[in-house]
Amino acid sequence: xxxxxxxxxxxxxxxxxxxxxxxxxxxxxxxxxxxxxxxxxxxxxxxxxxxxxxxxxxxxxxxxxxxxxxxxxxxxxxxxxxxxxxxxxxxxxxxxxxxxxxxxxxxxxxxxxxxxxxxxxxxxxxxxxxxxxxxxxxxxxxxxxxxxxxxxxxxxxxxxxxxxxxxxxxxxxxxxxxxxxxxxxxxxxxxxxxxxxxxxxxxxxxxxx
Numbered sequence: 001x002x003x004x005x006x007x008x009x010x011x012x013x014x015x016x017x018x019x020x021x022x023x024x025x026x027x028x029x030x031x032x033x034x035x036x037x038x039x040x041x042x043x044x045x046x047x048x049x050x051x052x053x054x055x056x057x058x059x060x061x062x063x064x065x066x067x068x069x070x071x072x073x074x075x076x077x078x079x080x081x082x083x084x085x086x087x088x089x090x091x092x093x094x095x096x097x098x099x100x101x102x103x104x105x106x107x108x109x110x111x112x113x114x115x116x117x118x119x120x121x122x123x124x125x126x127x128x129x130x131x132x133x134x135x136x137x138x139x140x141x142x143x144x145x146x147x148x149x150x151x152x153x154x155x156x157x158x159x160x161x162x163x164x165x166x167x168x169x170x171x172x173x174x175x176x177x178x179x180x181x182x183x184x185x186x187x188x189x190x191x192x193x194x195x196x197x198x199x200x201x202x203x204x205x206x207x208x209x
Contacts, residue, residue: 010026011023011026011027014026028081031077042104042107055181055184057098057101057184057185058098058100059096059097059098059185060096060097060098060099061094061095061096062094062095062096062097062099062102063092063093063094064090064091064092064093064094064095064127064134064136065090065091065092065093065127067099067102067103068088068090068106068125068127068136069088069090071103071106071107071110072086072088072125075107075110075111075114078114079114079123082114082117082119083119083120084114084117084119084120084121084122084123084140085121085122085123086122086123086125087122087123087124087125088124088125088126089124089125089126089127090125090126090127091127091128091129093127093129093134095134095205095207095208096208097185097187097205098185101181101184101185102185104177104181105177105178105181105182105187105189105203106136106203108174108175108177108178109138109178109201109203110123110125110138111174112174112175112201113138113140113199113201114140116140116142116143116149116150116199117140117141117142117143118141118142118143118144118197119143121140121141122140122141123138123139123140124137124138124139124140125137125138126139129207130204132206132207133204133205133206133207134204134205134206134207135202135203135204136202136203136204137200137201137202137203138200138201139198139199139200139201140198140199141196141197141198141199142193142197142198142199144197150191150193150199151193152171153171153175153191153199154191154192154193156171156175156179156191157179157189157190157191158190158191162179162180162183182203185205186205186206187203187204187205188203188204188205189201189202189203189204190202190204
């Protein structure tokens with residue numbers, strides 16, 4: 001919110017001095033900050049509900065491809081602002097899942113990938129059926145400076161421990177919610193880094209008969 005207040009003065013200055021090219025870039029930055037704030041507020045609300053034991057699960061059949069593609073336009077814009085390309089290879093599959101929880105998990109996984117991707121690289125979203133599971137996979141090329149943080153995420157998702165917000169200061173609210181909500185809806189999330197420095201998030205949920 002402090003950043004927003006600062007941008008008010010910046011915009012007034014840019015309009016007054018007729019710096020319209022910088023003004024366009026600035027409005028894009030404001031738009032991205034707004035989207036980040038919305039995700040943060042959504043995360044805090046869901047964390048609060050979970051702490052109070054008020055989380056309920058309402059699974060229903062959804063077309064996973066259509067559902068995922070409806071979430072992507074915002075993140076394609078965010079990726080473009082960071083010189084990233086978001087590509088998809090998503091299959092037409094019907095799954096039974098709580099759509100609100102699924103959306104929160106996808107948004108946080110994508111947000112993490114965008115934050116820590118190497119500039120001018122790709123973020124790939126793909127899906128596949130493996131045995132009786134539906135898998136959503138998000139792959140991105142890590143910035144070299146973020147490899148250590150990614151190793152912490154590997155240990156975080158590998159562990160069976162239920163972490164609380166702030167317990168591990170290297171893991172943000174979004175990642176804690178991804179782990180907690182995946183468990184609540186009967187799904188699993190794994191995280192790994194391959195030898196080429198690619199981070200791989202895998203969300204897996206059983207298909208119903």
